[in-house]
Amino acid sequence: MKKLLFYCLLIITFYSCKKEPLEDFLFLERVDKVEVIDKYVLASRLKQNPNSTLYKALPNKKIKVVTIVYNTVDPQGDPILASGAIFFPSADVEYERLGTILGVHYTYGANYEVPSQRGAVTEGLFSLFGYVVVAPDYIGYGASKDKVHPYYDVVSTGQVSADMLLAAKEYFASISRKMSHKITVMGYSQGGQASLSFLRFVETEPLYQDAFVIDQVFAGGGAYDLIKSYDTFVARDYSSQPVTIPLLILGLNYGENLNLDMKLMFAEPLYSNYNEWIISKKYTTDEVTAKMNQTKLTKIMAPEAFDRKNPNTMKFIKALEKNSLIVYGKVTTWVPKAKITLLHATDDTIVPYENTDSAYKAFAAAGCNVTKHDIPGKDHKEAGADFYSYCMLHLLL
Numbered sequence: 100m101k102k103l104l105f106y107c108l109l110i111i112t113f114y115s116c117k118k119e120p121l122e123d124f125l126f127l128e129r130v131d132k133v134e135v136i137d138k139y140v141l142a143s144r145l146k147q148n149p150n151s152t153l154y155k156a157l158p159n160k161k162i163k164v165v166t167i168v169y170n171t172v173d174p175q176g177d178p179i180l181a182s183g184a185i186f187f188p189s190a191d192v193e194y195e196r197l198g199t200i201l202g203v204h205y206t207y208g209a210n211y212e213v214p215s216q217r218g219a220v221t222e223g224l225f226s227l228f229g230y231v232v233v234a235p236d237y238i239g240y241g242a243s244k245d246k247v248h249p250y251y252d253v254v255s256t257g258q259v260s261a262d263m264l265l266a267a268k269e270y271f272a273s274i275s276r277k278m279s280h281k282i283t284v285m286g287y288s289q290g291g292q293a294s295l296s297f298l299r300f301v302e303t304e305p306l307y308q309d310a311f312v313i314d315q316v317f318a319g320g321g322a323y324d325l326i327k328s329y330d331t332f333v334a335r336d337y338s339s340q341p342v343t344i345p346l347l348i349l350g351l352n353y354g355e356n357l358n359l360d361m362k363l364m365f366a367e368p369l370y371s372n373y374n375e376w377i378i379s380k381k382y383t384t385d386e387v388t389a390k391m392n393q394t395k396l397t398k399i400m401a402p403e404a405f406d407r408k409n410p411n412t413m414k415f416i417k418a419l420e421k422n423s424l425i426v427y428g429k430v431t432t433w434v435p436k437a438k439i440t441l442l443h444a445t446d447d448t449i450v451p452y453e454n455t456d457s458a459y460k461a462f463a464a465a466g467c468n469v470t471k472h473d474i475p476g477k478d479h480k481e482a483g484a485d486f487y488s489y490c491m492l493h494l495l496l
Contacts, residue, residue: 135161201260253421282314320486357415363409376391441469441472
């Protein structure tokens with residue numbers, strides 16, 4: 100498998116230098132849809148006000164949205180098809196001038212919300228300025244919607260993002276164009292963690308290290324120390340969006356093949372309904388939270404889930420530690436090389452601010468090129484706009 104990937108990268112490098120359209124693909128499986136839209140359509144799909152100050156300030160240019168299906172592997176290493184969307188200017192411009200943005204999205208509950216299905220993602224706004232934006236759905240959505248989403252599984256998240264970038268290179272080669280090797284990584288909430296998961300994957304996996312040049316990473320509102328984040332929730336016995344807890348349990352159960360007994364993890368009515376509410380991917384996270392009708396973890400989780408000596412719970416806690424990018428304020432097996440900017444709302448009730456502060460101190464102590472920007476006085480969702488505004492200002496000025 101590793102030899103195959105190695106030769107894949109060699110061949111892609113070779114084809115990227117050719118002027119003829121690429122016709123034989125290793126990662127790209129098919130193109131499902133190509134459309135041209137403007138900022139108003141993008142705003143409508145993202146349920147944003149097109150007359151807002153932000154959208155009025157955006158260039159009124161046409162962009163192409165290309166939905167693709169590509170080859171990757173599932174958390175067990177078996178071949179699987181995944182999907183995502185590529186956003187780029189419809190005008191005939193040099194895409195290499197600004198570079199490529201890997202836009203990894205925040206937590207979605209419903210399948211219809213993901214980039215390939217909605218034809219939109221917040222990071223896609225940057226294509227209005229001339230960037231190519233590559234936005235994977237993640238496994239469990241789009242082409243792989245029959246699978247459980249391996250929520251916060253570091254390796255799976257990193258690989259599916261890296262393989263989509265390679266598939267995007269092949270797509271551009273198929274239309275006799277080149278995509279920049281220079282990658283800016285950007286994501287908020289789950290996307291913040293996904294940004295650093297991708298960075299860790301490409302910096303530690305030898306077969307991918309030469310495939311990309313990582314310019315910088317903007318990670319906002321993500322959970323990087325899963326143990327610290329989970330312990331904070333337990334101590335507070337509160338989350339304003341508690342659906343993230345069962346998402347995490349179900350995701351790591353699939354991603355790490357834990358074979359958890361969910362009766363020892365979920366209380367009623369969640370236990371009897373988690374397949375319909377969460378795994379079916381029919382409902383948004385807000386809709387699932389409304390169905391749960393509870394913000395206290397002690398009302399959502401089974402009593403055994405809080406017993407760290409319970410064998411079932413122990414497997415989950417070990418999976419949290421394994422998928423933490425830092426553990427209790429200490430860098431583990433990976434020290435990032437690329438420039439990282441961490442942003443977090445100080446009053447976050449979904450992903451604890453303490454987790455980002457701990458990550459910043461750990462990366463700084465390890466000698467990383469890392470900065471931290473606090474978003475004061477705001478909660479998780481409202482700080483999202485501040486995150487994207489910050490990224491826009493720093494990339495464009």
